[in-house]
Amino acid sequence: MSEPKDRSVTPSLGTEEGSGTASGKVIILGEHAVVHGCAAIAVSLGRGARARVRPLHQADSANTKEGVAHGDRITLSDQSVQGGEALLDALRAARAVFALGPVELELSLDLPAGSGLGASAALGGATARALAQLVGLTPHDPLVAQATDAWEEVFHGNASGVDRAAALGEGALLFIRGQAPIPLALRVPLQLVIAVAGPPASTKTMVESVMRLRQSNRIQFDKNLAALGALVDNAKICLRTGDLSSLGQLINLAQMVLAGWMLSTDSIELACRTARSAGALGAKLTGAGGGGCIVALSPSDAMSAKIESALSEQGFDTFSTEVGASPQATCEHHDHHE
Numbered sequence: 001m002s003e004p005k006d007r008s009v010t011p012s013l014g015t016e017e018g019s020g021t022a023s024g025k026v027i028i029l030g031e032h033a034v035v036h037g038c039a040a041i042a043v044s045l046g047r048g049a050r051a052r053v054r055p056l057h058q059a060d061s062a063n064t065k066e067g068v069a070h071g072d073r074i075t076l077s078d079q080s081v082q083g084g085e086a087l088l089d090a091l092r093a094a095r096a097v098f099a100l101g102p103v104e105l106e107l108s109l110d111l112p113a114g115s116g117l118g119a120s121a122a123l124g125g126a127t128a129r130a131l132a133q134l135v136g137l138t139p140h141d142p143l144v145a146q147a148t149d150a151w152e153e154v155f156h157g158n159a160s161g162v163d164r165a166a167a168l169g170e171g172a173l174l175f176i177r178g179q180a181p182i183p184l185a186l187r188v189p190l191q192l193v194i195a196v197a198g199p200p201a202s203t204k205t206m207v208e209s210v211m212r213l214r215q216s217n218r219i220q221f222d223k224n225l226a227a228l229g230a231l232v233d234n235a236k237i238c239l240r241t242g243d244l245s246s247l248g249q250l251i252n253l254a255q256m257v258l259a260g261w262m263l264s265t266d267s268i269e270l271a272c273r274t275a276r277s278a279g280a281l282g283a284k285l286t287g288a289g290g291g292g293c294i295v296a297l298s299p300s301d302a303m304s305a306k307i308e309s310a311l312s313e314q315g316f317d318t319f320s321t322e323v324g325a326s327p328q329a330t331c332e333h334h335d336h337h338e
């Protein structure tokens with residue numbers, strides 16, 4: 001891609017520095033199926049990424065290797081964030097949406113990277129919001145979503161957009177590819193325990209492997225897709241009515257379908273079993289699979305601590321999160337609006 005020098009501008013309307021944050025996410029149900037047009041339910045996490053940008057003038061950017069190649073400079077506060085050239089490409093794609101020239105970008109991440117928690121979209125969303133501030137736009141400007149998609153495109157090729165929706169959103173949401181995310185109301189809070197159940201796997205590779213399954217047996221694939229779609233439909237009812245035990249069962253069923261798509265691993269199965277034995281209502285891989293995280297639905301805050309400690313005993317890193325209830329909205333929320 002050539003540098004959009006003719007269109008790029010040094011910001012004049014905004015500030016001389018922009019900052020932004022965006023969230024990580026947990027997919028409760030519907031990963032992979034969402035790539036193929038089914039609905040997914042995701043929640044935004046209270047942790048994610050932070051970005052700070054400032055415009056680089058030509059003299060600044062000529063000093064570094066990156067500067068020569070791309071005109072941009074990226075500083076990572078955490079070495080678990082990798083990406084090298086791809087990160088520079090993603091930044092260039094995002095800033096092109098705002099017609100901006102080279103920038104210096106500082107990134108920090110408060111999530112395990114490449115583990116199904118939407119780290120890449122969180123970094124992209126935070127960067128897009130920082131760039132937006134630089135040109136005087138709000139964090140909710142439509143260009144922010146566009147720039148986050150441009151960033152994600154570099155890493156994932158065929159991203160559904162659910163990670164972006166959760167990165168820029170809050171609470172629980174229903175997402176269908178190509179449509180605006182719909183906030184989901186919860187009658188009761190969701191207590192989630194997350195465990196890192198294996199080394200990171202590439203989302204692109206896992207999405208491609210599911211695509212190959214689709215090509216090799218379309219009839220079987222479509223049956224599984226319909227099953228995952230039905231789980232999401234039922235989960236919407238569970239969220240609305242506060243029926244967490246049934247939601248847990250739907251989560252366990254989803255894990256079986258995802259394992260049938262070869263997305264599970266021994267480590268993921270062990271983590272799911274451990275969480276269930278310790279009292280989780282349901283547990284499944286979350287995100288691309290092939291490694292990465294599991295999510296377990298806990299019946300209570302106190303039980304989350306027990307589930308976390310059982311997982312830690314097995315050597316898994318864990319954390320818990322609560323997604324707050326919004327009962328008012330629940331009463332106003334009807335299926336046909338979803």
Ligand code: PMV
Nearest residue numbers: 031032116118159160287288
């Ligand atoms: O592993 P993550 O956080 O990139 O999540 C990927 C979710 C998928 O459904 C597998 C891909 C997508 O683009 O929706």
